[in-house]
Amino acid sequence: MFGNFHPLALLQGPHGIELWAGLRLTLFATLAAWLIAYGVGILLAAIRSLPSKTADRGVAAYVAYHRNVPLLVQVLYWYFGVVTLLPNSIQQWTNDHGGGFYAGVVALGLCMAAYVSEDLRSGMRTVPHGHIEASRAIGLTFAQTMAYVVLPQALRAALPALVNNSLLLFKNTSLLMAIGVAELTYAARQIEGQTFKTFEVFTIATVIYLSISLVIMATGHLLEQRYRTQRR
Template sequence: MTLLNEYGPLFLKGLAMTLALAAASWVLAFAIGLLLSLLRMARVKVLALLVIVFVEYQRNVPPLVHIFLWYFGVSSILPQAVQDWANAHNGEFYFSTLAIGLYYGAYISEDIRSGLRSIPGGQLEAARAIGLSYFGAMRRVVLPQALRVAVPPLVSGAVMLVKTTSLAMVLGVMELTYVTKDVASKSFRIFESYGISTVLYVVVALALLAMGGWLGHRFRIKGR
């Protein structure tokens, strides 16, 4: 009996958890990154300074430390009722999502900001001249173009985020790496176990890159 025949469903369950964790973390990271980039581009010194501090803190602390901080640190100061709910409802998944989402939110904010800075400033000024507010001009004129420019780095970040989800295994999240370690210890077929997980990670990464290539071509701004 091959390893896949015996443990195939377990690998698929781990892959599904990895994809769920990656999707939840990326949605959070994108929302945070978008907000941070808009606040920093608003030219309000206090807001810009706060954003810079947050981004530098997130980017200069290892993601594993962020995961530990949220799971063991932040969770311990929450109300007891919240702690009890988290312990009963897979809190390790939610704290991992928060840690990874905030970490990559800092990177996404810089990717989006680079896209925003690539758009000629005259477009924002023209939008403001016809009566749009700052956020209105960003939403209707500048941001749609900036996001198109930012597609390649956003896709690269998404691939990195998927790989970072493997760190959630230290909290007991049954994602792909956790399952692989479990299968290897049960079957004693270490090479096959990690070979299968490697292939699965490569397939996910290539699928994301292919999708990113299609999106980049589909939404490419002509003339760039």
């Protein structure tokens, strides 16, 4: 049954180049979306900690939207909807420079920012109120208190959840194939259509996704062990 099964042969020649290019794009999309997710997520968590009901409700609405609308719908909305609202010159530039990639990365990053903000918000609740009062007593501003006192402790407390979200973000990059982004899943699907070696192609894709996922999980475990040791 498996006599002609040579999946590694697909890693050579033009198909191998296509797979590696897809993997590189997947990793780049993961990194770009991760930076957006954590940058926006930290900002949202900080805004929600302000003594303002308006700010709290605004962030709550943002989180509710991104947590309840399917991510694929959000990706399609950005690509087919939001991008069309941009000036024609910008639309033309994005179309000439892989506009689907940018729309997909933004959609993915903004969606995951909602989850990051909620994780950080939970982590902030573990920070003793006395630490905040002490920081304000020595003259730190709200921004300095968040940056030097609250967020470092919140990040440590929320680390397991943040690692899980980073893993989810990496896996969700496969949704970008719906808008023509040639990431790993898209590349695998293209090669499968050319060679009809469905089992071999998706075995390779599965192994690659699994390997990177295990690396992310192992890195998260090492970080958890490190910070747990420091707390002791």
